[in-house]
Amino acid sequence: MNFFEAAQQRYSHKERFLPDSVPESALNQIATAGLAAPTGNNTQCVKLVILRERDEVQKLADIVGTEGLKTAPSAIAVLTDSEGHRAPYNFEMEDYSTAATQMLLAAVALGYVSVWLDSPFFSDETQKAARTALGASDRYHLRVVLPIGLPDGEGSRRDKLSFEERVSYGVMQG
């Protein structure tokens, strides 16, 4: 799919997924696109855990029961390595965001939908439980989980500000 089509078609699918499985080759292609994302100082502190089977996704759904995790046939968990940096900078936030962005677009380019699930893992309790489910040690931080699959019906989309409200030329307006 053309890049601009993918960017325009992408949305946050907060509803249910169909049970149809996603081929491992597609999940690998999505992960590869994520790993090609920009990374601060080339530290590449992002690690991915691909959950190919429904029962693997269910382990996370048992911790935080969003519609996506309860129904998606597969998912990719995005973690950052807190030791993977060079002082004085820490680009964990940027690095996981760039990787997740490229994976969301890749999923759309292959005909799937996804959603950026981060807030369910903000609490210490869910963060620790999810890390344990993923076999990740304390040096890793689970940043976002991307359920991936086909949508069970059309997902809702939220209103967006206009181009003019967010873009200026030369100097900022307002």
Next chain:
Amino acid sequence: MNFFEAAQQRYSHKERFLPDSVPESALNQIATAGLAAPTGNNTQCVKLVILRERDEVQKLADIVGTEGLKTAPSAIAVLTDSEGHRAPYNFEMEDYSTAATQMLLAAVALGYVSVWLDSPFFSDETQKAARTALGASDRYHLRVVLPIGLPDGEGSRRDKLSFEERVSYGVMQG
């Protein structure tokens, strides 16, 4: 251009740019792709300033003289609005990162190169000077500037870790 081609071709162009100007329509298309990026809680806290002319880019080059700013015919500055949030969350880091990622890919999809320039604006002094040059008040934070144009020669690329070093299936390895 196909999404996956754009993701694989993108790299950080740290060298000089050719003087050939970038049409306003292309800059608008790149900005539009950035605004279509995921945004936490749909707050859309990212604002863009498009620098269409060399003399506008030069204002930033006068503050921080990277090769990109000294030579690029155009650029897009990415700012976040510190008041554009809903408590308790602040997604400024994620939001500017997702927008910048999609703009870098969009530039590549249109045949241009770019680079993520953030560290030159980390100091209070350069941050303030650049905000002033962009006409941005204190409520905005200049996060990254993306010089955009054609490369003056082939840019260097850094080595990347392998897929196997960064991806696990089901549970993390290592």
